Amino acid sequence: MEMSPYGPRPGPPAGPEGEALPCGRALEDLWDAWESDPAAAAAEPHARQCPHCAAALADLRTLDDLVRDELARAAHASAREGDALASGVTARVMDIVRTELRPGAAVPLGEPEEDAWIVETAAARTFRSAAEAVPGVRAGSCRIVPLGDTQRRFRFPGARLPRGPVRVLLDVTAPPGLERPVPEVADAVRQRVTTAARGELGMDVHAVDVTVVDLADLADLGDLGDTSGLTDTASPGRSPARPADVVGQPPEDSDD
Amino acid sequence: MTDVPQDTTARLGDAVARAAEATPGVAFLRPDLTGFLRGAAARGTRLRRTATADGEQVHVDLRLAVHRGHRALDVTRAARTAVERAVAERLPDASVSVTVTVTALV
Numbered sequence: 001m002e003m004s005p006y007g008p009r010p011g012p013p014a015g016p017e018g019e020a021l022p023c024g025r026a027l028e029d030l031w032d033a034w035e036s037d038p039a040a041a042a043a044e045p046h047a048r049q050c051p052h053c054a055a056a057l058a059d060l061r062t063l064d065d066l067v068r069d070e071l072a073r074a075a076h077a078s079a080r081e082g083d084a085l086a087s088g089v090t091a092r093v094m095d096i097v098r099t100e101l102r103p104g105a106a107v108p109l110g111e112p113e114e115d116a117w118i119v120e121t122a123a124a125r126t127f128r129s130a131a132e133a134v135p136g137v138r139a140g141s142c143r144i145v146p147l148g149d150t151q152r153r154f155r156f157p158g159a160r161l162p163r164g165p166v167r168v169l170l171d172v173t174a175p176p177g178l179e180r181p182v183p184e185v186a187d188a189v190r191q192r193v194t195t196a197a198r199g200e201l202g203m204d205v206h207a208v209d210v211t212v213v214d215l216a217d218l219a220d221l222g223d224l225g226d227t228s229g230l231t232d233t234a235s236p237g238r239s240p241a242r243p244a245d246v247v248g249q250p251p252e253d254s255d256d
Numbered sequence: 257m258t259d260v261p262q263d264t265t266a267r268l269g270d271a272v273a274r275a276a277e278a279t280p281g282v283a284f285l286r287p288d289l290t291g292f293l294r295g296a297a298a299r300g301t302r303l304r305r306t307a308t309a310d311g312e313q314v315h316v317d318l319r320l321a322v323h324r325g326h327r328a329l330d331v332t333r334a335a336r337t338a339v340e341r342a343v344a345e346r347l348p349d350a351s352v353s354v355t356v357t358v359t360a361l362v
Contacts (some may be wrong), residue, residue, distance in 0.1 A: 014306020106357055108327045116332035118358040126361060200361075 034060055050236040105154035107144050108163045109202050117160065120144050123201060130196035131172050131210075134188045140171040147206050165206040168193055173213050186210040268314075268346055269303045275342035279335040281326030283362045286306075286319035291325055310349040312345050321360040332356040 002051030014121035020026055025046070030053055038061075039093040047053040052060040120143070128139035146152065154161060170193060174185050197205035257354045276285060287299045302317040316339050336354045 049337070104268070109332060114333075115355045116329060116336070116355070117356065118328055120360050122358060156313075198325060200324075202327050202332075 005196060011108040020048075021056055023050045023052045025050070025053060030056055038064075048117065077193065099137075105144075106160040106204065107166060108161060110204075112163045115161075118201060118203070120154075124205060126196050126200055127168055127170060127193045130192040130200075131170060131189045132194050134171065134185065137189060138173045142171070143169045165204045165207060167207040168197070169207055169209045169211075171211045171213065171231060182212045184213050264346075265303060265305055268305075268343065271342045271346060272303060272316055272339050274319075274336045275338040276320060279331065279338050281318050281323040281331035282335055283323045283360075286321075286359055308349045310351075312323045314345070314352045316352070316354045318354060320356070321332060322325050322358050322360050324361050328358045328361065332358060351355060 008020045021030070023046075030041065030047070033044070034057060041047060042054075042057055047057060103122070107118035107120055107123055108114075109116040109118050121143055124142035127142050130135055132140040141219060144161070144166050146161055147167045150167060150169065170189065172185075172189055174182065180188075189210045189212075192209075197203045273285060276282060283349050304315045304317075306313045306315075318335060318339060320331075320335060324330050336356055340352050343350060
């Protein structure tokens, strides 16, 4: 790898298909550095001298300003309704930004011989919204994997799953004091996700594994106040002793 | 390997992009935020022309955002058809293949 003329470049080189700046630095690394500490990212020797990194950072700041403006507007508009709207705007903007920078693997759409794909993040967002149409359910981590190979990772930007049916792995939280038993909630979620896969995407989803974490159990762990962490895969509700409901769905016909 | 004039390729690229953009359900070609951050506007299509013994092959790599309310698969199929037609109009003898990737639902 050639030396950058703007001093040593921090971080590993961008992968062959990654979004690398002209200086060779991966945009995602720069983004990560900026996200964790904007001042430090800008002060780092390479970024101070490199016009490409400086330009990218300036653009990120522009984006950040836009988000803040939008937030301020939304906060003003929703002053009487609490901060639900404001956080919704942040979530939406950050969602778009993350999809752009970390699209995830491409997942097959349509028939095995077709050459049509959708990036995992876009599909996962569709499935999360579908799951959240079930009253009280909040969706967390959502991954899409080959039907028979749940362990394989597709890390590189531009990676593609093999053509063929897929499995959706979805974590959801359900409210305490459920009126319906957990398996019923899981069934309802699975139904919504399957319908969305078929009707909104055209994806051949053969199985939906739903993991339901009941918020009532989290209350026992003294963590009820912070619901934001519940969607994380490291959430305290996922203790191994929890009888979480993980149910696969038998293969069914594709609609195409 | 190729005796394909480059200006034709540029025009073909434009025609392909226009055909894809005009497809119902296509919001825009490849979300451009990354291009914006890199200071370069990326087109939503990549075009590769190869001359082979059997004639010319054109491969189009299409990346697009789909409007919610349209089924993603149907939009990819319509966009593929539109792009194949656009290429066939200009290069009737070429064989065409199209990869379509939905990069966002907006």
